Amino acid sequence: MSTIAEFSIPTAEFALSETLERRPDMVFEVDRVVAHDTSHVVPFVRATRGEFDELTEILEADSSVEEVELLAEVEDESYYRMVWTDRAQVIGYMVAEQEATVHEATASDGEWHLRVFFPERSGLAATSEYAQENEFTLNVTHIYGLENLEEAQHDLTQQQYNTLTAAIEIGYYDIPRETNAQEFADDLNISHQALSERLRRGHKNLITSSLLVEEDDEY
Template sequence: MSTIAEFSIPIAEFALSETLERQPDMVFEVDRVVAHDTTHVVPFVRATQGDFGELTEILEADTSVEEVELLANVEGESYYRMVWINRAEIIGYMVAEQGATVHEAIASDDEWHLRVFFPERRGLSATNDYARENGFTLDVTAIYGLGDLEEAQHNLTKQQYDTLTTAVERGYYDIPRGTNAKELANELDISHQALSERFRRATKNLVKNSLLVDEDEED
């Protein structure tokens, strides 16, 4: 049975930990991952927030990055193609050995948050075993059947879903507001930047899956 799993990995155990130590406000989002083996992972990465002035040089100095190519700078966002080595092997194992697809991978607030599609449920179990045997802390936060995720959560991650529902419950969308962004971020134990990113991604997913459901047919 196909399975979608959401889990987190401490940044210290994964790729770009050195970059994020020097640029703690930066948020990295992986758009696509290619892996032909466990040792070399090729992600296409979008960087937001933080200081972009020396980002490319910082990435080049990161020991988890073998290659880095700046593809574009667009309205306060930078797009990169990278080759990850060393600590990215858990992703290489999922993609190359288990045929998994990384739907989302976001680094913020000392963790990488991932949503991964496994063609077979046993691929998730094998990944858990691999993580344990190789010293990775893999914290699985949610497991969905493919239909459950699409129908029940409009393609939202658990973090996005929890953020939106908490915001509604606390009156963030009320007029006047019952809470502000700083208070909401404190309650969720995340930074203001991470809260803003979650709102933006969640809103985009809701619009695409609820209001643009016929987009492909119209095209």
């Protein structure tokens, strides 16, 4: 069964750790990654939010980077093609050995956060075992089936996702509204209060994941 997994890796155990030590405010996002074996990973990387002066030179000096090529500079972003050394071998293993696809990979605040599609659930188990054997800290935070991809992309539970999409379909967010909260709650066979709480939590998760708002546990 196909599986989507989200996990984190400390930057100290992965690629670009030395660069992030020198540019701690920088955010790196992998747009695409190619790997023919575990020892050479070729990502296309976007750099944002930090100090760009001498960034290329800093990347060239990073021991996890074998090659780096500046492809473009657009306002406050720079695009690179890199070749990573075996410091990134766990990614090489996923892509080359387990035929996985890296949907997202972002480095910031001391961690790499990844979302990876595995054609078979066994590929995730094999990757976890490989990481342990090679002393990578692979912290799996979420596992989704392929049918839950939309929910996964916005950090929504299936219940929150279904409620928000239903609200759109019945015109709850239209101006003027096609239905009110009590009618919507009745359609879902839940109380008005339960609907309010479900929508509020869904809105919070959606805004946090989409707009990078800092999460606050207080409601």
